[in-house]
Amino acid sequence: MQRAPLAPVIERNIKALHERRRAEERGADPHQRLARWLGKMIGSIGFAYAHVVLLVLWVVIQWGWTPLPAFDPHFIGLVGVTSVESIFLTLFVLINQRGEASAADKRADLDLQISLLSEHEVTRLISLVAAVAEKLGVEQSKDPELEDLAQDVMPEKVLDELAAREERRGD
Numbered sequence: 001m002q003r004a005p006l007a008p009v010i011e012r013n014i015k016a017l018h019e020r021r022r023a024e025e026r027g028a029d030p031h032q033r034l035a036r037w038l039g040k041m042i043g044s045i046g047f048a049y050a051h052v053v054l055l056v057l058w059v060v061i062q063w064g065w066t067p068l069p070a071f072d073p074h075f076i077g078l079v080g081v082t083s084v085e086s087i088f089l090t091l092f093v094l095i096n097q098r099g100e101a102s103a104a105d106k107r108a109d110l111d112l113q114i115s116l117l118s119e120h121e122v123t124r125l126i127s128l129v130a131a132v133a134e135k136l137g138v139e140q141s142k143d144p145e146l147e148d149l150a151q152d153v154m155p156e157k158v159l160d161e162l163a164a165r166e167e168r169r170g171d
Contacts, residue, residue, distance in 0.1 A: 024103075032099065039096035042089055112155075119153050126150045 006014075028036070041047055058078055062070045072078055127150045133141035140146075 035095040
């Protein structure tokens with residue numbers, strides 16, 4: 001099945017986003033790259049399988065089912081190893097989550113900026129179309145709602161109103 005080609009502007013945007021992501025990855029310090037690599041490894045099915053195999057081997061050896069001598073008959077070593085490992089795994093997961101949250105914040109800021117720009121452009125278009133409609137004598141140009149739609153949205157006022165409503169609802 002052949003997929004339909006994307007519009008050139010969409011192709012350009014996809015390419016720009018991928019380039020930006022690669023540049024950010026290249027710009028990361030070695031610690032961040034290590035944490036990212038470990039996070040990918042930790043989150044893989046291979047990592048889970050390796051742990052199952054190691055756990056089974058540990059238990060089999062301790063129960064004397066192999067010629068190898070038991071080195072941790074009470075499983076205290078296993079508990080210690082898994083405790084320390086869980087601490088480090090948790091740290092790497094948290095580091096990766098912080099990085100992902102930062103990237104999500106950047107994307108949200110970009111989305112907000114684009115939305116505000118789009119809103120401003122639509123507001124201007126409404127004003128222009130209303131002026132043309134009025135000049136041509138189109139009846140809908142007298143719609144009182146057009147005046148409201150032609151006003152710029154002030155994001156800080158919207159945020160203040162949302163916060164006030166949240167506060168009232170919390171009471």
